[in-house]
Amino acid sequence: MRHRLVTRGAVALCILVAVALIGYGLAQAMTTSHQQTVQGTSENSPHSGEGTKANPRRTRLEVGLDGCTKGWDDPGAGAQVFDIKNTSDRPMDVVLLGTGDKAADPHIDPRKAQIYAELEALGPGVTRSMTTSIDAGHFHFSCMPEDGPVVDGTDTNVPQPSAELANSLPSPVQHAAPATEQELIPYTQQYEEWVKGQLPDIASQADQLKDVIQRRGPNWREEAQSIWLTAHHRYMTLGGAYGAFGDLGDSIDGTAAGLPQGPNDPDFTGFHRIERGLWANESPDDLLPLAQGLSNDLSSLQDQDLAVGALEIGLRTHEVSEDIATQTLSGVDDFGSHSGVDSARAQTEATQKLVEILRPLLADRMPADHLTAIDQRLVAAQKRLDDASAAHPQTAPADLPVPERNAVRSQIGQLSEQLAEVAAVTDIRRAT
Incomplete structure (x- = not known):
């Protein structure tokens, strides 16, 4: 999960397209x-x-x-x-x-x-x-x-x-009632509570990662890599909460982008810095402070008030899929594990959770077949990612055979287009 926002201009275009889809x-x-x-x-x-x-x-x-x-x-x-x-x-x-x-x-x-x-x-x-x-x-x-x-x-x-x-006129559009902040607040609170409920297990996995590095057993690196993959996958399922973690979000899952010294910058921390060290044969002495820092940050995150915001929850349901396409599948956040396919799978789970929570609201504003199509697309995208992962384990998305790579990108692209409608119908308008 990344602490960043897709540019509003791009999202505005997607929402405009979705308004047409709602309709007619x-x-x-x-x-x-x-x-x-x-x-x-x-x-x-x-x-x-x-x-x-x-x-x-x-x-x-x-x-x-x-x-x-x-x-x-x-x-x-x-x-x-x-x-x-x-x-x-x-x-x-x-x-x-x-x-x-x-x-x-x-x-x-x-x-x-x-x-x-x-x-x-x-x-x-x-x-x-x-x-x-x-x-x-x-x-x-x-x-x-x-x-x-x-x-x-x-x-x-x-x-x-x-x-x-x-008799010759088309049917009227299937229109959407304007969403209000009051309507969205309960769904936002439900999502925030779900996110908080996931954090203890993720923090526990980070503690396990730290302990394995500290013990330095005969197979410590392979064991640490396995724990890292599990913990990072779980963290990525919180995709709709990006931005709600503040500076801790950058410390936990930020990349080296924008840092003066890139991946060698001392401010490069968290999952991706540890990933770089684990897959680049850095020593336990180098990795232990980083693992301790990740453990501390995740512990602090559990004590922090989360604020996803009613204005954002529907938009983020759409933006997670855009993040898969622009960041995860492009490999810009791959620091050695080549786990982008698994991360993309986790992000579709994040999207699935958001759709599940918002479903009562969406069912009142979207044609039933549109919501069903989103559910089916999520399942299809996950199956495509699972098939790619099984056939080509530990392979970066960019290194997948062309047919598989194109199939994955196609599924994610279509999913993103369909989810733009969710952003549209949950967009809060100013009162008239």
Whole structure:
């Protein structure tokens, strides 16, 4: 487990893709163009299209600090492309909220409103397209400018389409209710308690590692390597808690990246420094202080308050899989054990635990088949990793035969794409 965060820009792109996945069968018929510059919208024709997949309704809207989405004055059900221009001087998120209830009061209750579409970080002066599909009901846009209060658009009544047109319109998106911090706190607390429950066993394994090095028996190095592999695997299953351990996280599982002297830097400690010594034939005298330091750090970690944070738990469920792809499988944190395949396996277990804890929340916000697909992908990825480990033990991921290496990367890549939806539906929006 690493004490680091994936860049927000990369995650934002994944979340935007996931918002489309939550939703709707238009993805193959229309470009989900939250990154595209708008083309082909006439200045004299702010509205066009009839709402079918082949001919979606296209509407030009403007958002700013003085009003959210001016111009939605001809609403209609069906497939939508909103070409939204930010006229303000700062980036803002734009969300389409609605009740989807044709009998509801025109004023949308934020507690009941659900998310039908979203654009994140729409830059000043930039126009981007929001695609979705809606039914008759009551809707409004909500704009969340950077460093500014939320600006709500007016409530808009989308009328029933004619009977003739209704038969040709696509179904509305499978929308997600906005997650609240209050909803996520119990799941975060449950995860924190689970993490705390794993620490005593990991600390005990670190103590065993120290004792084996200290005794210097005839096979001490092989025994120490075996204990190290077991302890490190167990620690990696705590992947969703990275960042919650503070400086101790760096001391326990940090790498030599960024240190002035690299792997020879005296501040390089913890699992990976011991790994380097065990597999590079360093002496027990060199390794014992390092093992003692790891034991002390893990003991201190048990006394530390953990704070994963309701704002982060869903995001981390996704980021662990990204970490597998960018760090573990690339070998940047391999200091001699060539145990990257095993570490990746442990990280999928970390993801599995997070999905298990979040399952009640996810089941209310994701299509059932999407959640099932994630479960199946986790099992498939683990089987692929197990097969690679059995066929090529103690082989770095980069040194696996090309077919096996590509198969592992494919499974992890697909898993990461699917988990982006978890990050999307647990993303906490500001109250409107």
